Amino acid sequence: MSCPFTGNPSDLNESLENHSLGDMAAEAAPTKKSFRRGGKDDTLVREDEGFFGPDSITWKVWSFPGFALQAFARAVTLEHLDPDLVAAVDASGQVYKRTPVRYDRTMEYFAAVLTADAQTMTRMSDILMKVHDRSFGVNPVTGNNFEANNPDSQLWIHVTAWHSMLYIYEKFGPGKLPRDEENEYWEQMAVSAAFQPIRQEDLPRTRGQVQKFFDDWRPKLSASEAAIRNTDHILDGFRTIEPDLPNWFIWLGRPVLRRSIIATYPRWMRPMLGVKQSRLMDSLSIAVWKPFYKVLDNNPKLFLWLLKRICPRAVRYMEPLLLKTPAKTPRVYTPEVARRMYGNPLTPLEQREELLKKRQGGVGQKSYGHNHTDEILEFANADDLEATEKVLDAIEEVELRPAG
Incomplete structure (x- = not known):
């Protein structure tokens, strides 16, 4: 246990009051002088190639520069059409309260799925389950119970993200993949879903199945x-999400980014999201970005410069992909084998059931407060087994409090 506890139950409440989850998680994080996410000291040592590897279709598609702008902005706005998912998002208030951090951490997680080694990604999945476990409540619009770990909501998040990435690759980049490569892409989407509480049988695995989905x-x-409201905020991403970009870049890019994201929405979705745009503007908005992405695609270091200003936490995972830096070994794992070897032996679905039982028993984590400023549980702790265990132990200590 990382929280001081003598073994006397009467000491426990006082101990927990004096040591917040943020304090305990901070103890787990290594400290470095002048450390900055995306800086030269933020490096990653990969023991293996994780779950895909350099020759995978996933690396081919996700290395396209549209990953960082249109693809993820499209995904995280379309996610808002799941009414219970948006209730979870809005309850914490983090889309407005900490927009750059929220976007950065989402990018970090998805980038890690691509290139992190097996043990790091498995432990990161365990941390994510705990982070999402605090997002639950009652949807004020529908009256339904919501939770971020709900398998249906996680499925919607996952498929919209992977579909958005391929869609941007097709529209802004090289075009459609050959049929066999696209089928491989969807199969690899199913592999990556094993790190979230998603039922494998619910996942589409071909273009036709995705359309039916x-x-x-x-x-x-x-x-x-x-x-x-949240969609409008995210569409204004050059101002709300990427404040570290040069002012001239923000000024020039703000309107064309917004229009290019809207151009990727199906027309039937646009009224729901409160946006409209002509077909001519759709075509022009996409055409403007194509030469820009061609330059970035041919200059990976320039792309990394952009990533450091958009999503610095993701840079350490994108560098191996863009610079073709090999891991220590070329070994590739399946999620099932990695979970048996590293991290929690329970699958995310099984972990969710355990977390629900704790909450129902009154000893789960408290839900996030609106516009909270709680300490962030950094995914980078997953680099090190001891740091991960300290973070998860700290959460276990807090779970002893009555859930609220």
Whole structure:
């Protein structure tokens, strides 16, 4: 246990009051002088190639520069059409409170799935389960219970992200993949889903199945005021998400980024999200970005310069992909083998059941407060087994408090 506890139950409440989760998590994080995410000291040692590797279709698609702008902005705005998911997002208030950090951490996680070694990604998955466990409550619009670890919401997040990445690759980049490569891409999407509480049988694995997936979800989608407000905030990303970009870049890029993201929305979704745009503007908005991305695609170091200003936490995972830096060994794992060897032996779905039992028993984590400023549990702790265990032990200590 990382929280001081003598063994006397009467000491426990006082101990927990004097040591917040943020304090305990901070103890786990290594300290470095003048350390900065995305800086020269923020390096990554990969023991293996993780779950895909340099020759995978996933690396081919996700290395396209549109990953950092249109693809993720598209994904995180379309996510808001799941009414219970947007309730979880809006309850914490972090889209507004800490927009750059929230976007950065999302990018960090998805980039890690691509290139982190097996043990790091497995431990990161365990941390994410605990982070999401605090996001639960009652949807004020529908009256449904919501939770960030809900398998249906996680499925919607996952498929929209991977679909958005491929869609941007097709529209802004080289075009459609050959059929066999695209089928491999969707199979690899299913591999990456093993790190979240998603039922494998629910995942689409071909283009046709993906289209059916969105058709099946369409009747369940809706947009609340919170969804429209958050979407508008994210569409203004050069101002709200990427404040570290040069002012001239923000000034020039702000309107064209917004329009280019809207250009990727299906037309039937646009009224729900409170946006509209002509087909001519769609075409022009995409055309403007193509030469820009061609330059970045041919200059990986320039792309990394941009990434450091958009999502510094993700840089350490994107560098091996863009600079073709090999891991110590070329070994590639399956999530099942990695989980048996590293991290929590329970799958994310099984972990969710355990977390729900704790909450129902009154000893789970407290839900996030609106606009909270709680200490961030850094995914970088997953680099080191001891640091990960300290973070997870700290959470276990807090779980002894009555859930609220």
